[in-house]
Amino acid sequence: MALTKIGFINSFNLPYDGFTKHTELDDDIGFSTKKYIAPSLRKKLGIPNDKKYVTFIHVYLPKDKLENDQIPLIIRAELTEERDGKFFITDKYIKNRRLEPINLISRDEYFYDKEKNYFYDKKNNKIQAIEILNQIYDLHTKTSKTFGGLSLRSRILQREIQAGTYKQLALLLQWFLHISSGEKVQFDLVEQEVKPERSNQRNLINTNITEEKPAQINFFGYIIAKRTILFYSSIHLIFYVLFFFKRINIPLLNTILNNAFLTALYVILTLGIFENIFDTKLPPLIKNCTSKLWKKHYQAVFKSIKI
Secondary structure (H helix, E strand, C coil), X not given: CCCCHHHHHHCCCCCECCECXXXXXXXXXXXXXXXXXXXXXXXXXXXXXXXXXXXXXXXXXXXXXXXXXXXXXXXXXXXXXXXXCEEXXXXXXXXXXXXXXXCEEEEEEEEEECCCCEEEECCCCECCHHHHHHHHHHHHCHHHCCCCCHHHHHHCHHHHHHHHHHHHHHHHHHHHHHHHXXXXXXXXXXXXXECCCXXXXXXXXXXXXXXXXXXXXXXXXXXXEHHHHHHHHHHHHHHHHHHHHHCCCCHHHHHHHCCHHHXXXXXXXXXXXXXXXXXXXHHHHHHHHHHHHHHHHHHHHHCCEEC
């Protein structure tokens, strides 16, 4: 029997068992379906009543295996928020994230016999198409089970550590940017949009980037960021205290500080260097690094676990 998209999709007999009518994929032989999470799970996760959360499942056949007699299935399961007819991977409204369902991807776990129009698991046991969806959904929501999901939650611990590391580094850079130059930058929420008709397209959306420019002051006729002056003064105070208690004596520095003209030159020169570094050169570099760290953080957060 020739392989057809409609024949493959109709094998699942959707809608059925809580799964909605299919949406054909336009980039692969396959479909997507969704299942709204049960009220009991909503309660466990602490999702507000006015927010819609739905599990999206994409099922499709890999293009490079279509000539095989038994074709492996690729299945993605992702928890999304439905908003204005679009679907976004985000945990913004999930209070109990410890029990949050996992985004997963299944490869080479189930197979489709295109000649017989049968489905098999990896042990070569025949299986109903709808049972495949149920098994994937059960595994997707297994982390929401207090005890049954312990082993699966342990598998995602490494991902959480990695995501947390990127987040802390990004926050550290944002803090340093603020104390050194007075600039504030904040990446409040990143989401991924899931398209029902696309098998592998996940658009990373940065939804809220806020920047706050530093306050400027007149420092003896020199217009400069207030934070830069404070940071400049703090650095010198720290070194003064350090030199005092460690009894460090630098003759050249003593000569400069004992001469008003040289002291003025020193302040002008070092303040100009400080401004060039912390007001001009460093902020774009820090913001670029911070943006990349947040992107890596959310890539780790949204990463699907292979089963």
